Amino acid sequence: xxxxxxxxxxxxxxxxxxxxxxxxxxxxxxxxxxxxxxxxxxxxxxxxxxxxxxxxxxxxxxxxxxxxxxxxxxxxxxxxxxxxxxxxxxxxxxxxxxxxxxxxxxxxxxxxxxxxxxxxxxxxxxxxxxxxxxxxxxxxxxxxxxxxxxxxxxxxxxxxxxxxxxxxxxxxxxxxxxxxxxxxxxxxxxxxxxxxxxxxxxxxxxxxxxxxxxxxxxxxxxxxxxxxxxxxxxxxxxxxxxxxxxxxxxxxxxxxxxxxxxxxxxxxxxxxxxxxxxxxxxxxxxxxxxxxxxxxxxxxxxxxxxxxxxxxxxxxxxxxxxxxxxxxxxxxxxxxxxxxxx
Amino acid sequence: xxxxxxxxxxxxxxxxxxxxxxxxxxxxxxxxxxxxxxxxxxxxxxxxxxxxxxxxxxxxxxxxxxxxxxxxxxxxxxxxxxxxxxxxxxxxxxxxxxxxxxxxxxxxxxxxxxxxxxxxxxxxxxxxxxxxxxxxxxxxxxxxxxxxxxxxxxxxxxxxxxxxxxxxxxxxxxxxxxxxxxxxxxxxxxxxxxxxxxxxxxxxxxxxxxxxxxxxxxxxxxxxxxxxxxxxxxxxxxxxxxxxxxxxxxxxxxxxxxxxxxxxxxxxxxxxxxxxxxxxxxxxxxxxxxxxxxxxxxxxxxxxxxxxxxxxxxxxxxxxxxxxxxxxxxxxxxxxxxxxxx
Numbered sequence: 001x002x003x004x005x006x007x008x009x010x011x012x013x014x015x016x017x018x019x020x021x022x023x024x025x026x027x028x029x030x031x032x033x034x035x036x037x038x039x040x041x042x043x044x045x046x047x048x049x050x051x052x053x054x055x056x057x058x059x060x061x062x063x064x065x066x067x068x069x070x071x072x073x074x075x076x077x078x079x080x081x082x083x084x085x086x087x088x089x090x091x092x093x094x095x096x097x098x099x100x101x102x103x104x105x106x107x108x109x110x111x112x113x114x115x116x117x118x119x120x121x122x123x124x125x126x127x128x129x130x131x132x133x134x135x136x137x138x139x140x141x142x143x144x145x146x147x148x149x150x151x152x153x154x155x156x157x158x159x160x161x162x163x164x165x166x167x168x169x170x171x172x173x174x175x176x177x178x179x180x181x182x183x184x185x186x187x188x189x190x191x192x193x194x195x196x197x198x199x200x201x202x203x204x205x206x207x208x209x210x211x212x213x214x215x216x217x218x219x220x221x222x223x224x225x226x227x228x229x230x231x232x233x234x235x236x237x238x239x240x241x242x243x244x245x246x247x248x249x250x251x252x253x254x255x256x257x258x259x260x261x262x263x264x265x266x267x268x269x270x271x272x273x274x275x276x277x278x279x280x281x282x283x284x285x286x287x288x289x290x291x292x293x294x295x296x297x298x299x300x301x302x303x304x305x306x307x308x309x310x311x312x313x314x315x316x317x318x319x320x321x322x323x324x325x326x327x328x329x330x331x332x333x334x335x336x337x338x339x340x341x342x
Numbered sequence: 343x344x345x346x347x348x349x350x351x352x353x354x355x356x357x358x359x360x361x362x363x364x365x366x367x368x369x370x371x372x373x374x375x376x377x378x379x380x381x382x383x384x385x386x387x388x389x390x391x392x393x394x395x396x397x398x399x400x401x402x403x404x405x406x407x408x409x410x411x412x413x414x415x416x417x418x419x420x421x422x423x424x425x426x427x428x429x430x431x432x433x434x435x436x437x438x439x440x441x442x443x444x445x446x447x448x449x450x451x452x453x454x455x456x457x458x459x460x461x462x463x464x465x466x467x468x469x470x471x472x473x474x475x476x477x478x479x480x481x482x483x484x485x486x487x488x489x490x491x492x493x494x495x496x497x498x499x500x501x502x503x504x505x506x507x508x509x510x511x512x513x514x515x516x517x518x519x520x521x522x523x524x525x526x527x528x529x530x531x532x533x534x535x536x537x538x539x540x541x542x543x544x545x546x547x548x549x550x551x552x553x554x555x556x557x558x559x560x561x562x563x564x565x566x567x568x569x570x571x572x573x574x575x576x577x578x579x580x581x582x583x584x585x586x587x588x589x590x591x592x593x594x595x596x597x598x599x600x601x602x603x604x605x606x607x608x609x610x611x612x613x614x615x616x617x618x619x620x621x622x623x624x625x626x627x628x629x630x631x632x633x634x635x636x637x638x639x640x641x642x643x644x645x646x647x648x649x650x651x652x653x654x655x656x657x658x659x660x661x662x663x664x665x666x667x668x669x670x671x672x673x674x675x676x677x678x679x680x681x682x683x684x
Contacts (some may be wrong), residue, residue, distance in 0.1 A: 079443040101421040121412040
């Protein structure tokens with residue numbers, strides 16, 4: 001098929017640092033190219049892809065020292081996409097909703113994957129107005145605030161099968177990976193690990209918005225002798241960091257729309273100990289690929305029996321359900337049903 | 343003509359507080375209705391107009407306690423405008439540029455008045471890309487950063503002729519009106535007035551963004567016995583506040599796109615003492631409706647001879663050049679040339 005992928009411009013595709021959406025757009029784009037499709041990627045000019053790249057801004061806006069205004073560049077992006085829309089069988093947007101007024105006036109079918117949380121009061125009115133716009137959710141849980149929207153599929157994220165290798169023999173530590181923001185609850189992870197007497201290695205970054213939280217809540221906890229804060233882990237080192245852990249601790253306290261790090265852990269063969277919330281029960285199988293808990297007592301008990309989880313089963317679950325190839329095949333079904341409605 | 347006016351949704355039309363753009367949209371809309379045109383106003387639902395109102399959000403977003411997201415509501419606004427575009431002879435936008443991708447694909451002609459400063463680096467790329475979009479500047483000065491854009495007119499703002507009455511006999515004070523932000527330089531106004539031994543009455547509000555500047559720079563200056571800070575002046579009291587002054591001090595330090603308060607002063611018959619910058623030399627006539635200065639010495643000398651300005655000439659300049667009727671007639675010329683290109 002002739003497929004346009006339309007990425008956010010805030011980060012390059014793939015991103016140079018953190019950027020879950022841009023990583024997934026990259027994995028999907030490359031998988032579709034591998035499968036023989038003609039893919040055009042609309043993204044920032046520092047993106048790297050085997051697809052045809054239409055560069056809208058010179059580089060990802062967040063890292064551009066000229067402090068680019070996302071609204072200006074998204075407006076330019078949208079115009080360029082619809083200027084060439086007739087050349088495609090399907091337009092696949094990853095930029096929320098700003099393109100809806102054009103999409104509904106365009107003959108080429110389009111689909112939009114929503115990557116963020118949707119429980120904001122304004123969005124219900126928006127999706128009600130644009131109720132014909134086909135949407136893909138990244139978890140069933142993500143849909144809950146918008147029951148009347150035109151959902152055509154839930155498609156879980158996927159990673160390239162060879163991005164992380166299977167780590168059969170972990171070292172003796174738990175890992176925490178992600179942003180150090182309040183809803184990720186690194187404080188819970190520290191409590192679980194130290195109560196169990198197990199080392200916790202924290203590979204995480206602090207966003208400017210979370211600086212106060214970090215200084216007042218997190219930093220005092222980092223002095224515990226079992227806690228090691230290593231800063232942000234690079235993409236290159238992430239496999240060994242997570243794969244070397246006995247478990248990934250994911251004690252979230254918010255409706256996680258997907259939680260890419262859970263499938264990164266499974267790809268490494270590392271079980272996940274997670275609090276229930278958002279997508280978690282869709283991604284993890286309790287007792288098979290990790291444990292899903294709802295309070296401190298359960299969490300500590302689960303951490304103590306984490307070695308009962310078979311790491312091969314974790315890797316197998318990843319290969320069966322969460323590869324980029326699986327994700328791309330699911331998206332192709334959606335593209336085909338929209339391009340050739342029966 | 344059948345005219346659509348498309349207002350920002352941040353404030354109602356007219357605004358309940360400060361909101362220069364929404365005030366001008368209101369004055370223009372009502373003037374066009376008075377002149378017999380069929381006008382539809384797209385604006386927040388708490389707007390008040392003699393035109394047909396299409397309410398997009400329930401109320402101005404800035405005052406909505408639900409913290410509405412302007413991008414959501416502007417997307418809904420744009421969709422509704424283009425849904426009914428064929429019913430109009432002209433679409434007149436006051437919302438910057440987010441509608442350009444739809445405007446260029448629509449048969450109904452449109453024009454966009456730019457209300458803000460345009461010297462931001464991203465905008466040059468934007469207006470180059472959308473170079474066919476007809477634009478109106480609110481001063482010639484405002485155009486300077488975008489020489490290649492499709493400017494079809496400069497149209498100065500106007501006020502209803504009877505909004506402020508002529509005040510022939512002022513009291514013995516100078517007035518300062520506006521936001522207390524660094525570029526408005528109330529510190530200069532205080533220096534000019536106190537050096538001349540004249541009372542300065544300050545009718546101004548402090549935006550949250552300017553709170554630090556106010557506390558550190560402005561507040562210490564307010565204790566001078568000749569300085570009286572009265573807070574924000576209501577629309578109802580503004581005429582007497584400005585009209586009672588011997589002069590309006592407008593010692594700006596930025597490229598003012600228009601400066602509505604200057605024509606409010608002229609409507610009252612109050613001369614304006616302004617630093618040069620932005621639109622000022624287009625609005626004021628040096629020695630006739632006020633003085634335009636470029637340094638402290640000139641400013642103080644000008645303040646001392648401000649009573650040489652004939653207040654009737656100020657009112658006359660307002661009636662000749664800055665009424666809403668004059669503004670509406672100029673816009674109608676633009677609408678007609680776009681609706682019936684020769």
